[in-house]
Amino acid sequence: MKYILQDLLTVRGHRVDSATKLVARRRQELSDCRQRLTDRERDLRSYIDDRLKKETQLYSEILGKKIVLQDLENVKAEVNRLRVEEAAYQQRVLDARCAVDQALIEVDNALASQRQAIRAEEKLKEHRDLWSRETLRLQTLKEDLELEDIPFKPRFKIA
Numbered sequence: 001m002k003y004i005l006q007d008l009l010t011v012r013g014h015r016v017d018s019a020t021k022l023v024a025r026r027r028q029e030l031s032d033c034r035q036r037l038t039d040r041e042r043d044l045r046s047y048i049d050d051r052l053k054k055e056t057q058l059y060s061e062i063l064g065k066k067i068v069l070q071d072l073e074n075v076k077a078e079v080n081r082l083r084v085e086e087a088a089y090q091q092r093v094l095d096a097r098c099a100v101d102q103a104l105i106e107v108d109n110a111l112a113s114q115r116q117a118i119r120a121e122e123k124l125k126e127h128r129d130l131w132s133r134e135t136l137r138l139q140t141l142k143e144d145l146e147l148e149d150i151p152f153k154p155r156f157k158i159a
Contacts, residue, residue: 001135003128012121019114026110030103037096044089051082 003009058075 003131005124005128009121009124009128012117012124015117016114016121019110019117023107023110023114026103026107030100030107033096033099033103037093037100040089040093040096044086044093047086047089051086054082055079 058078062071062075
């Protein structure tokens with residue numbers, strides 16, 4: 001005898017599959033975000049090293065020399081530009097960290113949805129098992145009573 005809620009059980013199975021696929025996608029997105037963060041941090045460290053070398057070179061070019069005030073202003077402006085550019089690299093790192101944090105939240109949400117879908121499917125499977133056992137018990141009882149030539153009147157309809 002077919003389980004009366006089999007179609008619902010099939011739908012719940014599809015929901016579990018979808019939730020599992022979503023978890024996998026979210027984990028991949030998290031991995032990608034972490035890789036981008038690593039790349040941004042590496043870029044920042046590289047830029048800082050380059051900036052320090054450029055600043056040292058700029059200062060060594062004017063150190064111990066008589067220079068015009070405009071040359072000093074040009075060096076200051078260049079150093080300031082390098083530091084502003086470093087701030088842009090730092091902002092990229094912060095943005096990448098925020099993306100990782102958001103991806104972690106998305107993974108947690110997907111896992112919660114997956115757990116909920118699995119729990120709903122398990123409840124329905126438990127119901128199916130109970131229903132199968134009860135149906136089998138009633139069918140066996142009906143057959144036993146038929147053998148005894150006593151009319152059987154079940155409390156509820158057996159399909």
